[in-house]
Amino acid sequence: MAQWYFSPAGTSTQGTTKRALGHALGPSFGSLSIGSAILTIVQLLRNAIEQAQEKQREEGGGTSIVTMIFACLAEVLFQFVEFLTKFATVRCAITGEAFFKAGRNAVDLLKRNALSTGAVWFFPPIIIQITSFTLSIALGLLVGLGVRLTWPDPGSILRAAIALGIIGAVLSLVVLLFLGNILLDVVDAVYFCYAMDLDSQRVTRQDIHDVISKVPGPKGVAVEQPGGEVAYGAPSAGNRRPPQTSTAV
Template identity: 40%
Template sequence: MFALTISFAAAGATVPAIIFALLTALTAFVFYLWRDELNLVASLLAVSTKGLRDNPHIVTAVVGLQLAAFAWLVPLVGFMMFANMNGAVAVSRDAVARDASSGVCVDGVGAAVDCCAWETEAWVPPYLFLAAVSGIWFVSAALETRLFVIGGTICQWYFAPVGTSDFSGGVRRALGHALGPSFGSVCFGSFVLTMVELARSAAERLRREDRDNILVCIIVTCLECVYAIIEYISKFAMLQASITGEAFCEAAASVTDLLSRNFLTAYGTYAFPGMILQGASLVIAVGFGCATWLLSYGVFAATLAANAGLYAGLVGILSAIISLVVMSFFAMIALNVVDAVFLCYAMDKDRNSVHRGELHAVLHEVNEKNQPQGGLVRNPGGQYAYGSYA
């Protein structure tokens, strides 16, 4: 917003410059009020990524799952395109009459339309629908498997005995559970996400077709909140299933009860990790793109003087896009790790135990920021436990 303020001011657009200057000041003030929470979340990200550093093959597994999803989608799209080729040319259903003088077909309101249209065979529409559902379901299953693997691996790392330094095999074990005993939970969780996605698409299509109906707009907006809640609960349910081995529905009920008992309003602080990582990804991508543009311009100016600026700009934009994709990929993994650590900490707190004191020191401070009724204290035996502040 500050960059837009400078741009509008340089262009002489006074009113937009003032508006964005006020928005910039307001945003800076809000971040100033949230400085304690932001510092705590930065510490939370730092200690949570220790789990990712100790289990680097999480990245390998996630890349493999995404390649598997891509390998499924490519032939599926080809089959859908081939299915659309099965049909014949027929009279367009929109054409209700034909002007004898001009030979142009018109619809019911007199607008010109094509006289002919491609009409597919009867089996094609159901096949396309089932293929689309299967594609969404498979991608959702890959995403849920990714979440299960991250949750299962981080759980093994978190609850490992003190002094453990070798965590090899954790990813393989979690992946075996995801594709073995818990495969039904993965499939059912991905089916829930598939239904949510189909319902969201239908609601969005309804809103586009009936833009002037305020009731439809209100209903679709309310449904978006319901979809977001379902997706949020589904995420933690899959993490719970990866840790405890429960079925999906049982995991959803138990994790909701667990987090409700232990965190309540502290959820607000956990909205920051995504904002921080996504913002950092964007800034790094823009910086990398600008650096690539400057370097490219210096090279192209010596060889392609006429189009040096154009070529350098294209290279800079492409570099920024690639950088943003890569950074967003690692930010996504880091956020899943934070969620898994968050859930493991909730289990520790619920059982009045501590497995990783350095994580508890940060996570407990984040939680108690909004709930100052108890504290993490060391008892005479040297063990951590939750008690009242002195």
């Protein structure tokens, strides 16, 4: 996606997949391995917590309040680590930086441009999942209806329609979720390329900038402090005037 985004208009995309695969299996293989290891550890810890909760329920004691609170806090931490790992992977895939350096630079890039990643983190997965679930149900109903109208044996038509409808819905849900995950990866990559555009004060893809600029967000500006820290300034609800600094004449 980065090769497409930063290439001049009209440039052929032939060979870009092979080039990206070469980078992944070559210079960036170590960084991708670290990212995969982090995600694997997170998933193992998540599975361990779920198994501990299941064991408590099997022993008849139910799940304690402490365990539930710990599981909730751990899940927040896991989601945060997965989110940072995702953007670190996108950064190192684009720039070729080492994994941890790419993670730090990714966070700094988003902070410098006062970009909120909530719109990318929260809303697209929900929209994709709801859409996939709705379409899979619709396809399952269409399959069941088609079987109902064409099945030659009237005695088993209802059971056949239900069974094939469920199978069609499940298969379509798997395919749609797979395609949805690919689409989410594309959104993440394009969003980060957009952030790199803002950081360098350029517009590489005007259509992408036009679309992302329509996403609602807080009104304000990013202000760099003398020490190098970045703050986000937004007007107050009361529209109070900012303090005036007097200067000696």
